[in-house]
Amino acid sequence: MTVFGTLARIYRPILLWFGAIILAVEAIGLVVIGNTVGPSKFSFWIVMAGAALKYWPLVAGILLISLHLRLFVANGVTRGEFLGGLAMFGVALTALLAAVVTAGHGVESLLLGALDLRGPDYPVFTLTGAPAEFGHLLPGSMAYMVTGMLVTAGFYRFNPWIGVLLIIPGAIPLAVADNLVKFDQFGETIDRLPYGTALVLTLAVIVGGFLVLYRVMRDTPIRRTSG
Amino acid sequence: MSIEIRDLTVRYGRTVAVDSVGLDLAGGKIYGLLGRNGSGKTSLLSAIASYRKPSAGVVLIDGEEAYENPRVARRTCFIRDTLDLSDSDRLRSALDLAARLRPTWDQPYAEKLLDVFQIDPGKRVSALSRGQRSAFGVVLGLAARTPLTILDESYLGMDAVARTLFYRELLADYLEHPRTIILSTHLIEEVADLFERVIIMDRGRVIVHDETDALRGRGVTVTGPYEAVTAFAAGRVILGEQTLGGVRAVTLDGHVDPGEIERGEAAGLSFGPIGIQDLFVHLTSQPLEASR
Numbered sequence: 001m002t003v004f005g006t007l008a009r010i011y012r013p014i015l016l017w018f019g020a021i022i023l024a025v026e027a028i029g030l031v032v033i034g035n036t037v038g039p040s041k042f043s044f045w046i047v048m049a050g051a052a053l054k055y056w057p058l059v060a061g062i063l064l065i066s067l068h069l070r071l072f073v074a075n076g077v078t079r080g081e082f083l084g085g086l087a088m089f090g091v092a093l094t095a096l097l098a099a100v101v102t103a104g105h106g107v108e109s110l111l112l113g114a115l116d117l118r119g120p121d122y123p124v125f126t127l128t129g130a131p132a133e134f135g136h137l138l139p140g141s142m143a144y145m146v147t148g149m150l151v152t153a154g155f156y157r158f159n160p161w162i163g164v165l166l167i168i169p170g171a172i173p174l175a176v177a178d179n180l181v182k183f184d185q186f187g188e189t190i191d192r193l194p195y196g197t198a199l200v201l202t203l204a205v206i207v208g209g210f211l212v213l214y215r216v217m218r219d220t221p222i223r224r225t226s227g
Numbered sequence: 228m229s230i231e232i233r234d235l236t237v238r239y240g241r242t243v244a245v246d247s248v249g250l251d252l253a254g255g256k257i258y259g260l261l262g263r264n265g266s267g268k269t270s271l272l273s274a275i276a277s278y279r280k281p282s283a284g285v286v287l288i289d290g291e292e293a294y295e296n297p298r299v300a301r302r303t304c305f306i307r308d309t310l311d312l313s314d315s316d317r318l319r320s321a322l323d324l325a326a327r328l329r330p331t332w333d334q335p336y337a338e339k340l341l342d343v344f345q346i347d348p349g350k351r352v353s354a355l356s357r358g359q360r361s362a363f364g365v366v367l368g369l370a371a372r373t374p375l376t377i378l379d380e381s382y383l384g385m386d387a388v389a390r391t392l393f394y395r396e397l398l399a400d401y402l403e404h405p406r407t408i409i410l411s412t413h414l415i416e417e418v419a420d421l422f423e424r425v426i427i428m429d430r431g432r433v434i435v436h437d438e439t440d441a442l443r444g445r446g447v448t449v450t451g452p453y454e455a456v457t458a459f460a461a462g463r464v465i466l467g468e469q470t471l472g473g474v475r476a477v478t479l480d481g482h483v484d485p486g487e488i489e490r491g492e493a494a495g496l497s498f499g500p501i502g503i504q505d506l507f508v509h510l511t512s513q514p515l516e517a518s519r
Contacts, residue, residue, distance in 0.1 A: 006327055067313050073278070074311035075328035076301045076373070218295070222278040224309045 003077060003085020004092070007068070011060070011093070018056065019100070022049055026108070030117075039119035042185040045108040046123070049101045050185065053137055054144040057094055058174075061148025064089075065156055065217070073222050083214050086149075090210075094141035102134045123187025135195070136183035139202040143177030146209040153213050157220045173209045177202050228289050228302060228375040228407050229254040230275060235284035237270040244270035246431035247284070252409075252424075254289075254374075257401060259422035259439070260411040261503075263511050267431040268411045269307070272377050275409070276305030288375065301330060306368035308380040310360050314353035318363060322348060329371050336400075337370035343392055357384030365393050369400050377409045382418075390414070394421060415504040425503060429511045439503065446506045447483050450476040451496035459491050466509035478509050 029044045064086055072082045109125035112118040125133075147170055154166030180198035182190045192198070230252040237245035245267045252258060262268045273279040275286050277294045286293040293299045312321050318341075326332045341348055344362035346355070355363060361383050368378050382390050398421060401408060412418050419425075425442050427435035437445065446466060449456055456475040464480040478501055483491075488498050501509070 002328060006324065009327075010324075070311050071313075071324060072328065073300075074305070075325055076303065076371075077328060078277070078295045078297050078300045080295055081297055219280045221273070221280070222311070224307060224311075 003072060003082055004088045006072075007064070007085065007089040008092070010068070018052070022052055026104075030108070030112070034115070034117050039117050039122070040112060041119040041121040043105055043108060043123055043187070044185070045104050046101070046183070046185040049104050050137065050183070053097050053101050053141045057090070057097065057141050057145035058148040060093065061090070061145040062152045065149050065152040069156075069217070070222050079218050079220065083217060087210060090142065090145050094145055095138060098134050098138040098141050101137055102130055105133065106130065121186060123185070132189075132195075133183055135199065136181050136189055139181045139199060139206065140177040142206050143173040143202060146206050146213070147171050147174040149213050150209055153216050153220075156223065157216050173202075173205050176205045230375070230407070231287040231290075232275070233285050233287070235271070235274055235286060236282045237267070237274055237279060238282040243431050245274065248431075248433050250426065250433055250436060252407065254407050255405050256407060256423040257421055258407070258409045259415075259418065259425045260409055260428065261413075261415055261425060261507050262411075262428035266428040266511070268428055269379055271428065272305065272379050272409065272411060276303055276377055278305060302373050303375045303377070304329075304368055304371040304373040305377040306364040306379065306381055308361070308364075308383045310352060310364050312352050314351065316352050318346065318348040318350055318352065321352075321363075321367065325367060325371060329373070331372040333370050333372050336372070337366055340366040340370060340396060343396060344389060358386055358389055361385050362389055362393070365396070369396060372404055373406070375407045375409075379411045380413070381410070382412065382414060390417065394418060397421065415507055416502060419503045427507055427510055434510055435506075442503055442506060443500065444482065446478055446480055446501040446509070448476060448478050448499040448501055449491065449496055450474065450499070451491075451494070455491075455494045455496055459487075459494070459496060466506070467512075478505070
């Protein structure tokens with residue numbers, strides 16, 4: 001819990017700032033759309049926060065390996081302990097973000113409805129549809145985070161040339177999630193496979209990716225920074 | 228904390244940085260680790276601190292294998308010459324993190340050391356000079372109060388005043404909170420008085436591990452007429468020699484009996500001790516086989 005709690009403490013202010021920026025952009029975006037285009041045909045919140053839900057964990061995954069592993073080991077935490085805490089933190093963070101994006105969609109839908117700015121194609125939020133929305137958003141977020149970790153691990157553990165080559169297998173979780181479980185700004189989902197099967201496959205790739213990360217990083221030397 | 232190192236080898240590709248090293252370090256002492264650039268000091272320390280997995284061999288700390296051992300990791304602090312922080316980190320954040328993760332962290336002592344070294348904790352790492360970075364490393368290393376503290380060339384960039392403060396604080400804190408400290412350095416004579424034992428590495432091997440006082444008397448310089456010096460040195464390990472005209476000076480490894488000194492002096496020879504730095508220079512400037 002020490003690693004989890006410490007990472008949560010480190011990322012809390014960053015998340016709050018990021019959240020405030022997203023809210024400000026959403027507010028500005030809705031005002032601009034409302035005054036120029038008229039009733040919205042899509043969820044601006046899902047465009048923006050949905051993208052943030054993927055790319056923020058991707059960047060966080062990169063930073064967690066490239067910066068924080070070293071910090072924790074230098075303070076008496078083993079790699080194994082760090083990676084265990086990192087897994088817990090990753091699940092909690094992406095679940096929180098997916099919940100916030102789902103709830104934010106609800107607020108946006110409510111607000112646009114009240115202002116009569118919901119276009120006919122707008123994906124109206126419903127409480128009964130919320131679990132499915134959350135269930136489509138969360139795996140994607142987790143997959144992006146694991147991809148960020150895996151890609152960085154390739155560069156951290158091996159030399160840059162091998163790191164470049166390992167970007168491709170590192171991106172597998174991301175690619176699988178994008179092609180199996182997706183929820184877009186029009187409320188569309190991908191139905192290549194039944195949701196249960198798609199979810200199981202995506203989670204299997206995510207867990208597999210993390211196990212590969214664990215295997216690669218458990219023996220990695222702690223690199224120096226430039227002096 | 229006692230350290231046992233068995234057949235430790237650290238390789239980087241084809242380069243052997245540490246070559247089958249075996250060492251027993253008793254707990255509660257200050258060790259000086261000396262060696263030329265590239266001799267394997269940092270690689271050895273990295274293996275002891277589990278920053279790097281040994282290519283072969285094992286490091287046991289208090290009888291437990293050190294690598295990826297949480298009990299050992301909690302009680303070990305390794306400060307490298309390059310700080311393990313990001314340039315954008317504020318020093319206060321680094322101190323907070325250490326306080327949160329280190330069970331033995333002493334925050335008042337850390338604050339005191341910041342005052343001693345005149346470091347503003349509100350600064351970012353990138354705003355520190357080379358000497359201030361080193362001093363901050365010393366703050367992190369000493370305030371962690373871990374039973375095993377490893378400082379790898381922690382004086383780099385420090386001016387004479389800062390180095391003196393560092394040595395003073397290190398000794399004072401060690402006397403108040405005895406623990407195992409390993410200090411690697413090139414400034415041998417400056418810190419030799421701190422060391423209880425000295426380890427000298429050369430080309431990946433430990434060539435000397437002895438009490439500091441024993442090392443001081445380990446070598447002897449013999450100067451005198453060429454023939455007399457040559458006769459005296461016969462059968463002994465010569466660490467170095469100089470000849471000027473008919474006068475020869477040799478540095479001999481090992482103790483010389485008082486009786487031999489008396490006979491030597493009667494033959495016109497003069498004897499002098501060599502310092503640890505001289506011994507280090509002699510030992511590490513010889514071909515490997517001669518230095519063993």
